[in-house]
Amino acid sequence: xxxxxxxxxxMEGMMLFLIASGLTLIFGVSRIVNFAHGSLYMLxxxxxxxxxxxxxxxxxxxxxxxxxxxxxxxxxxxxxFEMLALRRIYGADPLMQxxxxxxxxxxxxxxxRWIWGANSQMVPMPDALMGAxxxxxxxxxxxxxxxxxxxxxxxxxxxGAIRFTRAGILLRAGTDDRGMAGxxxxxxxxxxxxxxxxxxxxxxxxxxxxxxxxxVNYLLDTTVIVSAFIxxxxxxxxxxxxxxxxxxxVGVTKAMxxxxxxxxxxxxxxxxxxxxxxxxxxxxxxxPAR
Amino acid sequence: xxxxxxxxxxxxxMATALTxxxxxxxxxxxxxxxxxxxxxxxxxEDGLNGTKIAVQEIxxxxxxxxxxxxxxVRDSQTKPEEGGKQARELAAAEKVELxxxxxxxxxxxxxxxxxxxxxxPHSAIIGSTQKANIEAFHPYFWQTxxxxxxxxxxxxxxxxxxxxxKRITPMGYDYEWGHTxxxxxxxxxxxxxxxxxxxxxxFTKVGEANMGPYITAALNSQPxxxxxxxxGGGLVSLIRQGESxxxxxxxxxxxxxxxxxxxxxxxxxxxxxVFGIARAPFFALDQTPExxxxxxxxxxxxxxxxxxxxxxxxxxxxxxxxxxEKAGTTGADAVMKVVHETAFDGLRGKALKxxxxxxxxxxxxxxxxxxxxxxxxxxTMKNVEIFAGDSLMFSEEVIQSMRDAxx
Numbered sequence: 001x002x003x004x005x006x007x008x009x010x011m012e013g014m015m016l017f018l019i020a021s022g023l024t025l026i027f028g029v030s031r032i033v034n035f036a037h038g039s040l041y042m043l044x045x046x047x048x049x050x051x052x053x054x055x056x057x058x059x060x061x062x063x064x065x066x067x068x069x070x071x072x073x074x075x076x077x078x079x080x081f082e083m084l085a086l087r088r089i090y091g092a093d094p095l096m097q098x099x100x101x102x103x104x105x106x107x108x109x110x111x112x113r114w115i116w117g118a119n120s121q122m123v124p125m126p127d128a129l130m131g132a133x134x135x136x137x138x139x140x141x142x143x144x145x146x147x148x149x150x151x152x153x154x155x156x157x158x159x160g161a162i163r164f165t166r167a168g169i170l171l172r173a174g175t176d177d178r179g180m181a182g183x184x185x186x187x188x189x190x191x192x193x194x195x196x197x198x199x200x201x202x203x204x205x206x207x208x209x210x211x212x213x214x215x216v217n218y219l220l221d222t223t224v225i226v227s228a229f230i231x232x233x234x235x236x237x238x239x240x241x242x243x244x245x246x247x248x249x250v251g252v253t254k255a256m257x258x259x260x261x262x263x264x265x266x267x268x269x270x271x272x273x274x275x276x277x278x279x280x281x282x283x284x285x286x287x288p289a290r
Numbered sequence: 291x292x293x294x295x296x297x298x299x300x301x302x303x304m305a306t307a308l309t310x311x312x313x314x315x316x317x318x319x320x321x322x323x324x325x326x327x328x329x330x331x332x333x334x335e336d337g338l339n340g341t342k343i344a345v346q347e348i349x350x351x352x353x354x355x356x357x358x359x360x361x362x363v364r365d366s367q368t369k370p371e372e373g374g375k376q377a378r379e380l381a382a383a384e385k386v387e388l389x390x391x392x393x394x395x396x397x398x399x400x401x402x403x404x405x406x407x408x409x410x411p412h413s414a415i416i417g418s419t420q421k422a423n424i425e426a427f428h429p430y431f432w433q434t435x436x437x438x439x440x441x442x443x444x445x446x447x448x449x450x451x452x453x454x455x456k457r458i459t460p461m462g463y464d465y466e467w468g469h470t471x472x473x474x475x476x477x478x479x480x481x482x483x484x485x486x487x488x489x490x491x492x493f494t495k496v497g498e499a500n501m502g503p504y505i506t507a508a509l510n511s512q513p514x515x516x517x518x519x520x521x522g523g524g525l526v527s528l529i530r531q532g533e534s535x536x537x538x539x540x541x542x543x544x545x546x547x548x549x550x551x552x553x554x555x556x557x558x559x560x561x562x563x564v565f566g567i568a569r570a571p572f573f574a575l576d577q578t579p580e581x582x583x584x585x586x587x588x589x590x591x592x593x594x595x596x597x598x599x600x601x602x603x604x605x606x607x608x609x610x611x612x613x614x615e616k617a618g619t620t621g622a623d624a625v626m627k628v629v630h631e632t633a634f635d636g637l638r639g640k641a642l643k644x645x646x647x648x649x650x651x652x653x654x655x656x657x658x659x660x661x662x663x664x665x666x667x668x669x670t671m672k673n674v675e676i677f678a679g680d681s682l683m684f685s686e687e688v689i690q691s692m693r694d695a696x697x
Contacts, residue, residue, distance in 0.1 A: 001510045004535070008502035015500075118331040120523050120554040122530075132534050141534030144502065214499040214527035215554060219329060223497060255503035259510065262492060 004138050005255045011144035013251025014151035018206035019224055020231040020243045021158065022199030028175040028238030029195045030090060032097050036104035037203055038225030040078060044070045044204030045211040045220060046112055049123045063126040064150070067208035071201045077108075078200025082193050090192070105221060112218045120215035129212075147209050154205065155244065158198075162240070171195060175238060230269060234276050317360040318353070318620060320345075320607075321380030322391035323401050324416070328368025329497065329522070330393035333550060333599045337391060337416045338363065339592050340600030343584065344607035354611045355618070362386060366397050374400035381408040387620045388413065388610055391603070395419035395438075395467055399426050406430060409622045411629070413610060415602045419467065423648040424689055425696040430622055431649040432629055434606040435569050438467055439474040440682035444655035445517060445544055445567050446478035447677055450486075455514040455542070457487045461504065461528075462519035464493035471519035489513060494524060501527045505535045515542040515565075525551060530558055538563040547660070549597040552669050559669045564660040566671050570601035570638050573666065574656055574674035581637050595666070605636035642679075647686050652679030 023037045047070035055069075056062030081104055089096050129146055132139040162168035173181040174191045182188050207220070231250055235242025250269055257265030322341065324334040345359045353359060362384055366373030373392065380386045381404055389405045389412040392398040398417030405412035406428035413432045414422060420437040436444070449455060460476060462468030472491050479486060489511035494504045501524065508516050516537070520528055525545060537543060538560040547566025552559070568574070572595060575581055584604060588596040596604075609629075616632060617624040633641035636653075644651045658674030684692075 001506060005503060005506050008500075008506055011502065012500045113331075118335060119550065120332065120526055122526070122554060122556055122558050124558065125530075130534065132536055134536070139534070139536035139540075141502070141531070143534055210499070213531060214501070215523045215530075217523050218331075219497065219523070220499065223499060255506075258492070258503040259507045262490065262507065266495065 001138065001259070004140060005259050006252065007140060007144060007148075009252035009255030010248065011148045011251070012254065013248040014148050014155075015206055015210050016227055016231050016251055017244050017247035018151055018154065018202050018209075019228040020235070020247055021155075021240060022202040023228050024232045024235065024238055024240060024243045025171070025195050026199045027232070028240075029171060029178070030086075030192050032086060032090075032101070033094075033237075034199070035098065035101040035225065036081070036108065036221075037199070037228065038221040038223070039105050039108040040074045040200045040203035041207035041224050042216075042218065042220040043077065043108055043112065044074045044207030045123070045216045046116055046121070046207075046218075047073045047204070048208035048211045049116070049121050049216050052123050058124070058127050060126045060128050060146075063129075063212070067205060070208040071205035074204025074207070075197045075201035078203075079193055079197045082196040086196070087189065087192070109218055109221060116218075118218065120217045123211040123216060125212040143213060147213070150209060151206075154202070158202075159240075167194060230273050233273050236280070316357050318355075318357040318614075319360050319362055319380075319384055319386040320388045320390065320610075321377060321384065321386035321410075322361050322363045323366050323373050323376050323380070323389065323397070324363070324391040325368035325373075325393045325397065326363075326365040328366075328394075330368040330397075330416075332522075333416060333548075333597070334368075334391070334393045336550060336597045336599040337393070337603040340588070340596060340603035341391065341415075341607050343587050343591065343600075344604045344611075347587075348607070348611045354614045355620070359607075359611070363391075366392070366394075366401075368394050368397060370394075370396040370400040373397035374404055377401040377404035381405075381410055386410065387622075390415055390606060390610075392417045395421070398422055402426055402428070402431055411610070411622055411625055413606045415606045416599055420470065420684075421466075423650050424692050427648055427693075429646075429649075430626055432626070432644060433648075433650045434609060434653065435602050435651070436653055436655040436679060436682060437650060438471055439684065440650075440679065441546070441567050441569075441655050442471040442474035442519065443478045443682045444657055444677040446475045446482065447681075448565070448567075448657040448675060449475075449515060449517065449544060450479060450482035452515070455486070457489065457511065457513045458515050458517060459489040459508045459511050459513040460491040460517045460519070461508055462491060462493055463496045463521075463524065465496060468493060468496075468519045472517075475517055475519070494520070496524065497522060498524045499527050501531045502535070504528075505532050505537060509535060509537065509540060513541050515544055518543060518545040521546050521548075521551070526554055529555060529560065529564065533560055544657075547671065548599070549595060550599070552660075552671075553594070553597070556668055559660055559662075561662065562660070566658060566660060568656040568658070568671070568674075569598040570605075571598060571656055571658075571671060571674065572596055572601060572637075573663070573670045574658060574676075575601075575637060576639065578637070584637060595668075601637050605638060609634045609636065645683070645686075648689055650679075650683055652683065654679050655682060 026034050048066050051066035055065050085100050129143045132141045231246040235246030253268050257268045326334050349358045364376040392401050393416040395417050402422050411430050418437045420439045460472045462472045492504050492508045542563045544565040613625050613628045617628045629644050630646040633643050654676045656674050658671030661672035663670050
């Protein structure tokens with residue numbers, strides 16, 4: 001059972017990382033805490049719900065195609081939001097940023113309720129991914145393994161892009177020292193929009209991939225955003241590798257906690273967060289927000 | 291967006307009421323406080339839809355004592371402080387003569403306090419916390435459905451009959467309702483079947499999407515059945531993820547399966563080993579002409595089958611209208627006297643009675659087995675056992691001792 005529980009924890013960690021990575025990338029570059037990130041996750045889940053019955057239903061390829069498209073749709077929504085609203089308030093009072101991103105939370109929530117209604121919806125799981133590997137007494141569900149693998153591919157692609165592509169270099173430059181990057185003639189606006197698109201894409205992707213595992217409802221936004229923030233805080237806001245470590249720590253701690261310290265499982269996570277906050281008061285990357 | 295339209299509609303109704311004083315004086319105002327947004331949204335809407343059909347029928351035949359019923363709907367956003375404020379406004383400014391519609395337990399207690407203060411009858415149709423019957427009870431409170439402990443006790447009675455089940459793991463949402471349900475279930479089951487071994491309960495946060503770790507922990511004690519006081523999105527996650535952990539090969543699940551959950555699950559519902567507790571499953575009720583007529587009007591109006599919440603809303607509004615007719619007045623004391631002395635016929639059974647001691651109506655609880663009936667586009671239940679309300683209710687002595695303990 002302990003191995004099954006480890007798989008549970010790693011899979012939850014991977015989902016958390018996909019969400020938190022976008023949140024942390026966006027913060028790293030633009031210093032904006034995007035409360036609407038969970039809404040993009042929720043939107044991705046609903047778009048997947050709409051697309052799955054249309055694209056080769058029941059097949060694994062059809063499912064992942066639907067998830068990719070959902071990611072693209074949320075990326076477009078993210079870009080539109082960045083260009084229409086956020087772009088005007090970079091450097092403004094953080095309270096202003098808070099209000100605008102929270103406004104987006106409500107807009108997406110009401111739009112989703114208007115289109116799909118308030119009831120929970122189901123995304124069918126691809127037939128091939130149902131069921132479990134039975135090893136002795138242990139059932140290892142197939143779907144979480146596949147999701148973990150797919151998440152790993154996304155993570156490797158993301159890390160590769162950040163390390164080795166020009167876009168990645170610009171992004172790192174923007175995160176390290178925005179002012180200097182601007183002085184060197186790098187188009188800041190392009191970086192911001194690009195990061196927002198990438199972050200929104202990841203959120204939509206995560207929402208779509210997780211959709212068949214539970215239900216899809218318009219309250220997923222706030223459910224997800226809190227855990228994503230915890231992950232970012234543990235990892236240090238703006239620090240991608242920190243978020244990866246944070247996500248795995250949260251996922252595995254929660255799963256093991258449920259098994260061995262059922263009354264403490266949530267407390268443990270907040271405890272870790274508190275310890276990290278005290279130990280490094282500005283997050284792992286250090287330095288006050290610029 | 292929907293809320294806004296609704297708010298405008300309410301505002302318009304009030305505006306017309308102001309310009310037509312004769313109508314305003316005449317209408318019997320009912321304050322309907324419900325969670326149209328927030329966690330309660332899906333079931334709140336169903337309850338309101340059922341209530342609306344009852345109001346239409348009552349008004350079409352001339353209203354109550356010649357007065358048309360006017361529903362004043364408020365969205366509590368599933369927040370107790372908001373619901374309490376709205377109930378107060380409805381009581382003080384609108385002079386409503388009935389409060390109803392509340393979904394969440396916390397909001398229910400807030401609204402119930404206002405009802406007690408203003409001496410307005412308050413009928414509970416969705417939110418079902420037994421606290422309103424016990425510690426927070428006042429003589430104007432009226433519970434027209436099985437309360438939370440009654441449902442858990444019905445589940446225990448059902449589980450006790452399964453002689454082959456020797457080990458049970460309880461699960462629940464980690465808040466008041468989840469804990470009282472688990473306690474009531476375990477308490478009754480231990481009485482009925484001392485031989486059953488009950489594992490440590492597993493509690494999850496409300497609406498948990500990733501049930502995997504909890505399922506693994508629950509299955510770790512190798513139970514013959516899992517009792518889960520869980521609903522909504524978390525329940526759907528529990529069933530869907532449970533499938534891939536072999537829950538329905540190694541164990542059985544007993545949980546709340548109201549019609550909305552059955553509809554949401556659809557084809558994803560496991561074919562066997564799932565047992566459901568329900569409040570008003572239309573397919574398992576007495577198939578009377580009244581029920582058939584209600585199902586028809588409901589489907590015509592909303593294009594879906596009525597859920598448990600819709601039937602409760604409909605029944606409760608009909609009961610209230612009948613009580614007012616019989617009392618010959620809307621005066622709260624006279625109406626409540628009739629409520630406590632009359633046997634009501636509803637869609638959920640005939641001659642339902644309300645106990646004055648705690649305002650609990652002896653409505654039944656339903657427990658059955660998941661079934662795929664080709665007549666319906668979603669799973670239903672078969673071999674549904676109906677547990678009479680009286681056998682599930684705490685005795686007056688028990689309630690009195692609980693009230694004393696709470697003081």
